[in-house]
Amino acid sequence: MSLDADLLLLLVIGIDLFIGSTGRLGARIRACALQGLVLAALPLAIQGTGVLTGGERVLHTVLAVLATFLLKAVAIPYFLLRAMRQSGVAREAEPEHSLHLSLLLCAVLVGLSFWIGAVMLPPPEAGSSPLGVPAGLATLLVGLYLTVGGRTELTQVIGYLVLENGVFVIGQRVLGEFPLVVELGVLLDVLVAVMLMAVLVAFGHRPEGGSAGDGAATPAGGAR
Amino acid sequence: MTLLWALLLVPVACIPIAALLPSAQAVLALCVAGAVAVAGIAAALIPSALESPVFAGGQQLMLDALSAYNLGIVVFVFGFSSVYALRYFGHGARDGTFGRSKARRFGAAWFGFLASMILVLVSNNVGMLWVAMETTTLASALLVCLDFDPPSVRASWTYLMICSVGIALALLGTFLLCGEARTVTNGAESPFLWTDLMRVASRMRPGAVKLAFLFLLVGYGTKAGLAPMHTWLPDAHGQAPTPVSAVLSGVLLNCALYSISRFLPVVEGSTGGDGWAFRLLVPFGLVSIGVAAAFIAHEHDLKRLLAYCSVEHIGIIALGLGLGGTTAALFHTLNHSVSKMVAFFCVGNLAHDHGTRDSRAIGGLLKTSRLAGVGLLVAVLALAGTPPSSTFMSELWIARDGIAGGHLAAVVAFLLGAAVIFVVLLRPILGMAWAPAKEGQPTVRARAVDWPLIVLPLALMVALGLWMPVFLSDALTRAAAVLGGVR
Numbered sequence: 001m002s003l004d005a006d007l008l009l010l011l012v013i014g015i016d017l018f019i020g021s022t023g024r025l026g027a028r029i030r031a032c033a034l035q036g037l038v039l040a041a042l043p044l045a046i047q048g049t050g051v052l053t054g055g056e057r058v059l060h061t062v063l064a065v066l067a068t069f070l071l072k073a074v075a076i077p078y079f080l081l082r083a084m085r086q087s088g089v090a091r092e093a094e095p096e097h098s099l100h101l102s103l104l105l106c107a108v109l110v111g112l113s114f115w116i117g118a119v120m121l122p123p124p125e126a127g128s129s130p131l132g133v134p135a136g137l138a139t140l141l142v143g144l145y146l147t148v149g150g151r152t153e154l155t156q157v158i159g160y161l162v163l164e165n166g167v168f169v170i171g172q173r174v175l176g177e178f179p180l181v182v183e184l185g186v187l188l189d190v191l192v193a194v195m196l197m198a199v200l201v202a203f204g205h206r207p208e209g210g211s212a213g214d215g216a217a218t219p220a221g222g223a224r
Numbered sequence: 225m226t227l228l229w230a231l232l233l234v235p236v237a238c239i240p241i242a243a244l245l246p247s248a249q250a251v252l253a254l255c256v257a258g259a260v261a262v263a264g265i266a267a268a269l270i271p272s273a274l275e276s277p278v279f280a281g282g283q284q285l286m287l288d289a290l291s292a293y294n295l296g297i298v299v300f301v302f303g304f305s306s307v308y309a310l311r312y313f314g315h316g317a318r319d320g321t322f323g324r325s326k327a328r329r330f331g332a333a334w335f336g337f338l339a340s341m342i343l344v345l346v347s348n349n350v351g352m353l354w355v356a357m358e359t360t361t362l363a364s365a366l367l368v369c370l371d372f373d374p375p376s377v378r379a380s381w382t383y384l385m386i387c388s389v390g391i392a393l394a395l396l397g398t399f400l401l402c403g404e405a406r407t408v409t410n411g412a413e414s415p416f417l418w419t420d421l422m423r424v425a426s427r428m429r430p431g432a433v434k435l436a437f438l439f440l441l442v443g444y445g446t447k448a449g450l451a452p453m454h455t456w457l458p459d460a461h462g463q464a465p466t467p468v469s470a471v472l473s474g475v476l477l478n479c480a481l482y483s484i485s486r487f488l489p490v491v492e493g494s495t496g497g498d499g500w501a502f503r504l505l506v507p508f509g510l511v512s513i514g515v516a517a518a519f520i521a522h523e524h525d526l527k528r529l530l531a532y533c534s535v536e537h538i539g540i541i542a543l544g545l546g547l548g549g550t551t552a553a554l555f556h557t558l559n560h561s562v563s564k565m566v567a568f569f570c571v572g573n574l575a576h577d578h579g580t581r582d583s584r585a586i587g588g589l590l591k592t593s594r595l596a597g598v599g600l601l602v603a604v605l606a607l608a609g610t611p612p613s614s615t616f617m618s619e620l621w622i623a624r625d626g627i628a629g630g631h632l633a634a635v636v637a638f639l640l641g642a643a644v645i646f647v648v649l650l651r652p653i654l655g656m657a658w659a660p661a662k663e664g665q666p667t668v669r670a671r672a673v674d675w676p677l678i679v680l681p682l683a684l685m686v687a688l689g690l691w692m693p694v695f696l697s698d699a700l701t702r703a704a705a706v707l708g709g710v711r
Contacts, residue, residue: 140396147389156385163389167396174403180351180416184395187355191388194362198381 004045008038009135012169013110016142019162020106023099025154029080032161035139036072039168040065046132046176064182068168071189076161079196083154086200106142113137132173140166153199157192164188228280228287228346231265231295234258235339242331248317248324251331252310258335259306262342263299270296274702279348283417286348289702293554294482295345296699297561301474302338304677308569309334309467311673315576330370330465336363337471344479350486351416354391354398357447357483360476361387367468368460379456379463386456387447394443394483400436401490404428418486425493433494437501440487441508448480450508450542451515454535458519461531466572469527473534473568474561481541481557488545489708497708505546506634512539513641521648526571526581529652533607534564536645540619543638549625550704556618559685563606563615566681569674570600577668583652588661595670597657599678604653606685608646614688 015035019028043065117134143163150156168185175181238258245251272278273292279285287295313330316322340359347353361384369380405415408427414420425433446453461469484505491501516536523529537560544553573596574589575581589597606613619642626635688696 140392144389147385153381160385160388160392164392167392167399170396171399174399175406175415178406178416181399184351184354184398187358188392188395191358191362191384191391194365195381195384195388198377198384 005042006131008042008045009131009169011038012135012165013131013138016110016139016162017103017106019146019158020142021099021103025084025158026081028155028158029077029084032080032158032165033073033077035162035165036074036077037069039072039165040069042169042172043068043176043182046172060179064179064186067186068182071186071193072161072165076189076192076196079193079200080154080158080161083196083199087152087154105145109141109145110134110138113141133170136166136169136171136173138166139163139169142166153195157195157199160195161192164192226280227265227269228278228285231262231269232285232339232342232346234261234265235335235342238335239332239339242335243328245328245331246324248313248322248327251324251327252313252317255306255331255334256310259299259303259338262338263303266295266299274699280346283419284349284352285346286419287346288706289699290482290485290706291345293699293703294478294557295342297478297558298338298341298345298475301561301565302471304565304569304681305467305470305474306334307673308470308572308677309465311671311677312465312467312572312576326370329366333363333366333370337367337476341475341479344483348418349414349416350398350402350418350421353418353483353486354395357394357444357480358391360479361391361447364460364464364468364472364476368464368472370465370468376463379459383456383460386453390443390446390453392443393439393446397436397439397441397443400439401433401487404432404436418490421490422493425490426496428494430495433491434500437487437491437504441484441504444480444483445508448477448484448542449512449535449538451512451535451539454512454515457535458523458528458531461534462525462528466527466568466575469530469572470565470568473530474565477534477538478557478561481538485545485707489706492708499548502546502548505542506631509539509541509543509546510634510637510641512536512542513638513645517641517644517648520645524583524652526575526583526652527568529583529649530564530567530571533567533645533649534560536641537564537607540622540638540642543634544618544622544625545707547622547626547631547634548629549622550707551700552618552621552625554700554703556615556622559613559615559618559688560607562681563603563613563685566678566685567600567603567607569677570596570603573670573674574600578665583656585662586656586665587659588665589656590658591667592661592665593668593670595674595678596668599682601653601657602682604649606682608649609642610646612686612689614685617689617692 012035015031019031022028043061114134116137140163143159143166146159147156147163150159164185167188171181171185235258238254242251242254245254269278269287270292273287274289277286277288313322313327317327337360340356340363343356344353344360347356365380365384368383369376401421402415405421405424405428408424409415442453449457461472464472488501512535516532516539519532520529523532537556541553541556541560544556571581574586574593577593577596578586580586606615609616609619623635623639626638
């Protein structure tokens with residue numbers, strides 16, 4: 001079972017690097033969707049598919065996995081893509097940034113996470129994946145970088161989505177068998193949903209020229 | 225215990241009612257009625273909770289001395305602010321600018337905000353505590369952008385974004401702490417209950433607990449407005465409608481700081497009481513005071529001025545906790561909440577009467593708007609720590625406890641910062657009070673409802689500065705005991 005989890009977690013790190021290195025907003029959103037899909041499978045890999053065949057928490061686990069999948073891999077990416085189309089201009093996420101530099105920074109963050117995971121945290125118990133904490137921290141740090149460095153509301157939301165995926169991975173690693181962990185993760189998704197609503201409703205209907213005082217950080221600024 | 229459930233369910237029940245009421249006036253009346261009802265329930269609960277913790281829902285809900293003390297402040301400030309909301313929005317409700325749909329939005333978010341803050345205080349489950357903190361962000365972000373104009377939407381967005389990052393880090397800290405608890409309990413106890421965390425604290429590895437606490441401190445510290453994570457605060461508090469600003473400044477920041485302080489004894493338990501977690505609060509406190517001093521000096525918008533002043537006071541409370549003056553820090557929490565609430569009430573009235581919040585555009589304050597002007601002057605004097613206000617007493621206690629604990633450098637820095645803030649905070653207010661009235665400035669008579677709203681809390685502040693009633697000192701001691709008492 002450890003092998004499956006390792007593969008999934010490596011995939012999570014790979015997606016982090018991809019998101020950090022692509023300038024295309026659509027590609028970033030689709031990569032987030034893929035990461036959501038991986039995350040939905042993660043509880044099954046960490047706890048073993050045995051949870052699906054017996055025990056009293058079967059229904060709970062299935063529902064949690066399903067909710068994670070629907071939110072992280074379907075609903076949020078769908079609305080992100082919609083917000084992107086509505087804003088019209090956003091083909092390039094951060095044209096001003098050097099993408100090589102961004103990729104380099106993300107790679108450094110991943111390396112840092114492995115170092116922190118090895119030095120600061122106690123060794124994982126036998127049988128659990130040693131990649132859990134580094135992968136989660138890497139995702140968290142890359143997400144933090146994207147959120148703080150994001151020039152538009154949309155890139156900030158994408159960054160936040162990556163950040164909370166990192167929290168989800170670490171939660172799975174340290175407290176995987178508690179269903180509460182997935183539920184709290186879902187509640188973080190609610191925050192993302194509210195942000196998206198704000199992007200779609202509040203910033204989408206801003207009158208032209210209304211963005212003069214609050215900077216260039218408006219996805220809708222050019223379109224409406 | 226059923227009362228504890230009632231405390232939570234009354235505001236929750238008010239949310240759908242507020243969303244369905246037929247008129248803006250009815251919603252505002254419900255806000256007052258609901259807040260008074262909750263205050264009544266709290267008053268019935270607090271005395272027994274101060275004696276020994278009250279539990280409900282298995283062990284999921286708990287009201288102990290620390291949360292009971294904070295609950296008292298929450299219901300007090302919320303009650304006054306609800307009455308003030310009735311006065312503040314009353315105009316708009318009559319002339320149509322505060323319409324039915326806006327009022328419903330306000331009422332629902334107002335009670336959602338109250339319910340989530342109560343849940344923060346009564347959660348024994350640290351996962352639920354986190355959920356409640358997240359809900360406070362959602363409900364208050366809605367309140368900040370009530371007017372839905374570009375500046376308030378922008379402020380609301382910054383608030384939501386920064387606090388969401390904070391709350392995600394706090395969740396990570398919660399996971400790390402509970403994960404560590406799980407490895408030492410072997411499934412015998414729930415790793416999410418605070419009472420169980422306290423029981424197994426001494427067996428947890430200090431390194432893991434410290435790492436978790438760092439995330440919790442930065443995460444909830446963002447919500448508390450500790451510098452350098454305070455950047456959202458002036459915008460949100462400045463753009464929100466005034467009753468909302470009063471609650472945001474007066475009690476939401478306390479709730480966030482309460483969430484941090486909940487974890488202090490857990491860390492202490494695992495590190496063997498070496499004071500590491502408390503010491504960590506000192507630099508955050510000092511930086512907050514310094515940052516506030518720097519920004520207050522250049523601020524002319526009265527509401528933003530008060531918002532930066534909140535950064536200062538949250539810093540003082542954190543510093544007080546860090547220096548070992550737990551009782552003093554808790555007393556300061558009360559003093560700041562009440563004085564800040566009144567200061568916002570007065571600024572709200574002034575802004576309404578004069579059509580501006582710019583301190584340079586208002587003059588002759590003591591003549592043109594006597595009650596609000598004098599009220600603001602007294603409230604700001606109290607906030608600046610002038611004797612005989614209770615704020616002066618609590619700041620004095622913090623300095624005394626700091627010196628007794630041998631933290632001379634920190635105390636000197638604190639007093640220096642407080643002195644600078646005294647000057648820069650009073651300068652614009654005194655300017656408004658003694659400058660001649662500007663041309664075309666109206667002379668405004670206070671309304672009857674303003675008198676109790678402004679005079680009662682201020683009288684309380686002065687009274688507490690001169691005399692400490694037994695029940696309050698008792699409550700302070702018991703609440704401080706939860707945090708390990710005076711070290």
